[in-house]
Amino acid sequence: MKRLTNLITGRALLIVVLGILIVFPSGCSKKRSEAKEIKIGVLMPLTGDAASIGVPAWNGIQLAIEQINSRRNSEEPLLELVSEDTKALPAEGLSALQKLISIEKLKFVIGPLTSTVTLAVAPLAEQKKVVIISPGASAPKISESGDYIFRSEISEKLGGAIQATMAVNKLAYRRVACVYINTDYGAGLFGVFKKSFEQGGGSVVLSEAFDQGETDFRAIISKIKSEEVDAVFLVAIDEVINFVRQKKELGLVAQIYTTPIFENKLYLEKLGELAEGIVYVYYGTYNPESQDDRTISFVRAYESRFNSAPTYYSANAYDAAYMLYTALKESKYQLKTVKDALYNIKNFEGVSGTMSFDSNGDVTKDVSLKTVENGTFQFYKNVR
Amino acid sequence: MHTMQFILNGIIAGSMYSLVAVGFALIYQTGRFFHFAHGVVYATGAYLAYTLVISLDINPVASFFLAAALAGVVGVGIDRFVYKPFRKQKAPNLVFLIASFGIFIFIQNLLQLIYGAQILTMRTGSVKEGHHFLGAVITNIQILILVVSAALCLGLWLFVKRTKLGKAMRAVADDRIAASVVGINPERIILAAFAIGSALAGAAGILISLETNIKPTMGMNAILKGIIASIIGGIGSIPGAMFGGLFLGIAENLGIWKISAGWKDCIAFVILIVFLLFRPGGIMGVKSEGERL
Structure with missing residues (x-):
């Protein structure tokens, strides 16, 4: 028992000494400025x-x-x-x-x-x-x-609304299919976009949500194929790569209209010529x-x-x-x-x-x- | 017209579920526990193929077999170093399940450490519109996926039915102790099940990497769907796992068509619950332990 107590006291002392060694130098320099x-x-x-x-x-x-x-x-x-x-x-x-x-x-x-x-x-x-x-x-x-x-x-309250207005006025889209990632971001943006797009006179003919990380979009694309759309409003992160590829493979001809996330060289590299002509909205003025x-x-x-x-x-x-x-x-x-x-x-x-x-x-x-x-x-x- | 496309999409997705599910079923039957880390073996297969084809520039066909074989080695390694010591201690099933989650996370993070978290792609060349076939569109890679996965599933089924090792596997699945009485070493059989099952999971991972991009977290969804496919097919049954995968894939795709894409996973789990409640034996109607493999 006594040995144990000694051991504990010994270790405690060691820790205290080490602690002082660590704390002390920083304690000294603290005097020079308020928060070091x-x-x-x-x-x-x-x-x-x-x-x-x-x-x-x-x-x-x-x-x-x-x-x-x-x-x-x-x-x-x-x-x-x-x-x-x-x-x-x-x-x-x-x-x-x-x-x-x-x-x-x-x-x-x-x-x-x-x-x-x-x-x-x-x-x-x-x-x-x-x-x-x-x-x-x-x-x-x-x-x-x-x-x-x-x-x-x-905020998409502002961005999504402008995005929808631009789709109607500048790009002249009338009928769009919305495909969005099922997160607060995707659902929030979709909600604002749909409201403003319809107020501007366009119509959202189809809307489909997918889970973050989804890789198989064939069913969604097949569904869009059965509708006449001017563009697909796509809200996705890395999913954009598979979506665009599978869209091509299934022969869906529709303009892709997407978000600032798309400006990522990784996507250009992975998509190659499939990326040509994809239109996206861009927030701010950053241009590399x-x-x-x-x-x-x-x-x-x-x-x-x-x-x-x-x-x-x-x-x-x-x-x-x-x-x-x-x-x-x-x-x-x-x-x-x-x-x-x-x-x-x-x-x-x-x-x-x-x-x-x-x-x-x-x-x-x-x-x-x-x-x-x-x-x-x-x-x-x-x-x- | 469109129905065909949705069914075809379902079959393609389903064939991947099937391939994961048959390996899972094989290991479940002989080892008698939920090998959750099977999903990460699937991801490992994809990354191994990536290394062989892209980094080492080895012929793709040779890479396929090599990567699948290496995935088998990974599976065997998991069994030898993690599960076998637990089997020796006669640990309860819960221990195996937790260990299996642990391995899953460990290897997933290891893949992330080695390859990075970002997505990688194996496919090169331009993306073209697929072939039109009975009102549906299918690409060459998808045809390859269907043919290879069908051949592998069929091959496994024949192996289990016809070969001596396959019979020994069924014997161990039936009754491990009785099998050892007649001279079958259950440890060897479990080893073989891990090797074959893991190689199949690896093959599925490689096939999917030809079609989409790969990332370290890809195993989670694969194993969840693989387990569901295996249960709705009849847990432990190999033809069951095959049909379960196809059924699940088709049901999900028709569900997206008729309801909405947001319900995809929900559809899968609803099917699972319906089966568990009304047909716990699955499509194959598995009743007793012996009928399974």
């Missing part, structure tokens, strides 16, 4: 069905934070990223946020990327007063999900081919750091990180007032466009039409 470092959480789908859009977004955040840290002066705290994988699953996202809050004790999170996960974590973030900025969630419901919830992606200085320096820095081309979500996430940094600086690193500083951001010039937060934490951005021409993403010219 600020931890920023990142919730992204790094694996699973949405990893192909999550990883480029995560890269965008890393790039932004590395740039901010390398340019900071000695007065400014170091920004440190702590990332957790959401797998684009609500339950995973929620437990990841719980971990970030309870173990890492942080107050700011960039992410989640998808609407479903953002809606799942919003109540917890709101309750714990943790600011979250999603670079990808576009479901209309997110506007009402709380004061601490921001996004650098425009742009000759604008800000874009050029972003694309170059990204490519040299990650050996791949930045995507739409890389730009959105990069901007989200810079907006958070702007708010931190504006609030003089008083962590409690960062939320208010975010609401005060107006006409922020990011790589993804010029953004201002409204009272719901939503941003406004330009919306345009794009297409694939000669294997590259181009702004759509044949507007009627």
Whole structure:
């Protein structure tokens, strides 16, 4: 018994000594600045069905934070990223946020990327007063999900409506089939699109939802074949590849009209010439081919750091990180007032466009039409 | 006119369910537990084929056999290193099920670590419109999938019915102890079942990778549908698993046609529940243990 007690006391002492050794140096440097470092959480789908859009977004955040840290002066705290994988699953996202809050004790999170996960974590973030900025969630419901919830992606309430108006007015679609991913994002966008499209005088002749990760679209395509449609309004992530291929194989001739997610070089590479002529709507003004200085320096820095081309979500996430940094600086690193500083951001010039937060934490951005021409993403010219 | 297309779509999807289901049934019958990790063996098959064809540039036909054989090795490995020690300890079935989930997640994450989470594609060349046949459209790859999976299912059935090893498998399925009394080593039979069943799952994974893109998480849906197919066919029965897969595929596709695509998985599970309630023996009407294989 005595030996055991001795052993325990011995180990406890060792732990205390080690603890002091670890804590002490950081305790010393604390005197120099108020907060030596600020931890920023990142919730992204790094694996699973949405990893192909999550990883480029995560890269965008890393790039932004590395740039901010390398340019900071000695007065400014170091920004440190702590990332957790959401797998684009609500339950995973929620437990990841719980971990970030309870173990890492942080107050700011960039992410989640998808609407479903953002809606799942919003109540917890709101309750714990943790600011979250999603670079990808576009479901209309997110506007009402709380004061601490921001996004650098425009809401489908705005985007979907413009998308529908453009389909009727600029592309002259009258009859469309809607095929959408059965998530908060897909269903939300479909709802807004259908309403606005029908108000504009078009008709949705068929609407079909599919589960995230679906690979077999033959039945849906066969169903569309039996209807006369001008276009298929497709809301999908990686599923777009199989859909477009199977559409060709089954001989369905209909224009594909899709979402900003489509601007991903992976899809061009996988689809080859099948991608030609696909029309999609584009939020913001980010254009990797742009000759604008800000874009050029972003694309170059990204490519040299990650050996791949930045995507739409890389730009959105990069901007989200810079907006958070702007708010931190504006609030003089008083962590409690960062939320208010975010609401005060107006006409922020990011790589993804010029953004201002409204009272719901939503941003406004330009919306345009794009297409694939000669294997590259181009702004759509044949507007009627 | 359209009915034909939906039925054909169903048969193509169903043939994949069948191929996963027959392997699952074979392993279930001899080992007597739910080998859930069968789904990840299916994904492994697809990735092995990808490595052989794309990275190592080996002839596709040779790659098919090699990748299927390697998937068989993976299955045998899972049995030897995980299930066999549990069998020795006479662990309850729940332990096997949990271990099997564990392996599923482990290998799935391993695939992700090696190949990355993004989708990969094996098919090259341009996508063309398929052949018109009886009012339906079918591509060359789909014809290949149908022919190969039918041949494999039929081959397995003949193997189990006609060969000595097949008979020994049925004997072990029937009564493991009695089989060992007449000189059959159940461990060897289970090993053979894992090798053959896993190779079939691997083959299914390879075939599907010719048609769509592959990703590490592809095994989950495959095993869920494979298990449903196996149960509605008559759990453990090989022809049952075959017909169960086709029935499930066709029912899902007709369901999408008549109801909506959002109901696809719901249709599958409703069929499962209906069968469990009203015809627990499945299509083949499996009653006693012995009738199964």
